[in-house]
Amino acid sequence: MTLDIYQQRRVALLNQLPENSLVLLAGYQQKVRSKNIKYHFRQDNNFFYLTGFDEPDAIALLIKSETTSFQLFLRPKDKDQEVNFGTRAGVSGAVEHYNADHAYPVSEFTTQLLCQMKGITSFYVCDETDRFSSEIVSWTNHHRHNGSFDTPKQFVAIKQLAEVLHQHRLIKTEDEIQNIRLAVKASIFAHKKVMQACSPGINERELSALFNFSIANKGCSDVAYPNIVASGNNACCLHYEENCCELEDGQMLLIDAGAECQYYASDITRSYPVNGKFSNEQRAIYQIVLNALDRAIEMIKPGLAWNLINETCMKVMACGLKELGLLTGSIEHIMATESYKRFTVHKTGHWLGMDVHDVGSYHDTAGNWRRLENGMVFTIEPGIYIPLDATDVPEGYRGMGIRIEDDILVTDCSFENLSKDIPRTVDEIENFMAEADG
Numbered sequence: 001m002t003l004d005i006y007q008q009r010r011v012a013l014l015n016q017l018p019e020n021s022l023v024l025l026a027g028y029q030q031k032v033r034s035k036n037i038k039y040h041f042r043q044d045n046n047f048f049y050l051t052g053f054d055e056p057d058a059i060a061l062l063i064k065s066e067t068t069s070f071q072l073f074l075r076p077k078d079k080d081q082e083v084n085f086g087t088r089a090g091v092s093g094a095v096e097h098y099n100a101d102h103a104y105p106v107s108e109f110t111t112q113l114l115c116q117m118k119g120i121t122s123f124y125v126c127d128e129t130d131r132f133s134s135e136i137v138s139w140t141n142h143h144r145h146n147g148s149f150d151t152p153k154q155f156v157a158i159k160q161l162a163e164v165l166h167q168h169r170l171i172k173t174e175d176e177i178q179n180i181r182l183a184v185k186a187s188i189f190a191h192k193k194v195m196q197a198c199s200p201g202i203n204e205r206e207l208s209a210l211f212n213f214s215i216a217n218k219g220c221s222d223v224a225y226p227n228i229v230a231s232g233n234n235a236c237c238l239h240y241e242e243n244c245c246e247l248e249d250g251q252m253l254l255i256d257a258g259a260e261c262q263y264y265a266s267d268i269t270r271s272y273p274v275n276g277k278f279s280n281e282q283r284a285i286y287q288i289v290l291n292a293l294d295r296a297i298e299m300i301k302p303g304l305a306w307n308l309i310n311e312t313c314m315k316v317m318a319c320g321l322k323e324l325g326l327l328t329g330s331i332e333h334i335m336a337t338e339s340y341k342r343f344t345v346h347k348t349g350h351w352l353g354m355d356v357h358d359v360g361s362y363h364d365t366a367g368n369w370r371r372l373e374n375g376m377v378f379t380i381e382p383g384i385y386i387p388l389d390a391t392d393v394p395e396g397y398r399g400m401g402i403r404i405e406d407d408i409l410v411t412d413c414s415f416e417n418l419s420k421d422i423p424r425t426v427d428e429i430e431n432f433m434a435e436a437d438g
């Protein structure tokens with residue numbers, strides 16, 4: 001993305017804030033993995049969305065008073081540190097390359113902030129990791145005691161930036177959609193590689209590594225969340241991350257994995273038989289989940305209330321489970337008592353963007369379920385989970401978790417299923433896996 005985009009976003013945000021606002025954006029700090037080894041750094045999404053600056057320890061101030069200003073506080077240049085850990089933009093680089101109106105070493109932050117707070121009446125804070133939670137009160141106190149002598153001492157109003165900013169992030173622009181498309185495209189390639197490599201005897205960790213290798217081949221350096229590569233009963237743990245078991249003949253495999261591209265996520269799940277051929281029980285459950293997903297996807301268009309996606313998926317899965325005899329009683333009774341939840345376990349989707357579970361409220365300001373709009377991106381991901389210890393269920397169904405997850409873009413009058421090109425029907429999967437064997 002070009003620098004202009006970050007500037008446009010700052011302008012759009014400040015336009016919505018009252019006069020005399022100050023926005024504090026706390027960037028992330030480097031996390032330690034062990035002793036002097038650090039985790040690879042990834043900037044806070046809100047910070048990156050508004051600045052494009054991805055060095056650790058940075059802080060930004062956005063000021064809206066008589067004029068507007070963007071100030072960046074960052075690690076100064078340091079030859080020794082840069083030889084060891086990579087180059088830094090430094091103070092002059094922040095102005096030159098990141099459009100900062102002023103830049104300072106981060107050590108000068110408190111002094112500058114207290115100066116900038118004069119005349120401010122709204123103090124918007126975006127500090128995801130509570131980096132400054134203990135200082136904020138003392139800063140506002142300082143501000144309160146430093147007004148002019150003839151005005152009453154007043155606390156500045158501390159507000160959450162998230163409430164305003166996350167509405168912006170919820171509706172994706174073309175550039176953002178392009179990054180999500182690239183992430184999805186890499187994931188499609190990788191999911192297909194894994195599906196072809198899947199067979200009894202291979203280890204979950206090998207498939208996880210193959211996924212990462214394959215997205216790298218398509219230009220993505222990282223995944224958006226830890227891969228879930230879960231064979232058999234492991235898939236009944238929704239966020240299974242151990243990825244350490246050998247796949248066995250007769251099991252299902254669930255793989256939930258998504259590449260990240262330029263800070264934008266994909267999030268895709270496929271489930272298929274380890275040996276490439278569904279058993280009758282596996283096919284029956286898989287088809288119920290796929291029917292639920294397809295029924296929900298068909299409904300997508302601007303104006304649809306968010307909750308109807310989950311309700312539709314649940315109704316289809318409840319009917320399917322009743323037909324199989326895994327749920328008893330009338331469908332009205334099943335829906336009223338929510339007895340299907342024993343097998344469906346989780347809700348069926350979330351916004352997708354810079355965060356895999358992206359920001360933005362699922363309700364409007366009146367408290368009603370949000371309605372879909374052009375430019376929203378989200379997942380639909382129904383699942384049915386039948387653990388080994390569900391001994392009241394016929395044996396052939398036990399020890400499997402089946403989830404199918406697609407990434408959906410809302411367009412001006414319809415939708416696009418961005419991830420549809422990974423085999424998803426029973427025939428597509430069996431044929432694709434048979435081709436790999438041949």
Ligand code: GLY
Nearest residue numbers: 225256267381405
């Ligand atoms: N991969 C996390 C999720 O599907 O929500």
Ligand code: MN
Nearest residue numbers: 267379381405
């Ligand atoms: Mn998801």
Ligand code: MN
Nearest residue numbers: 256267268405
């Ligand atoms: Mn997922």
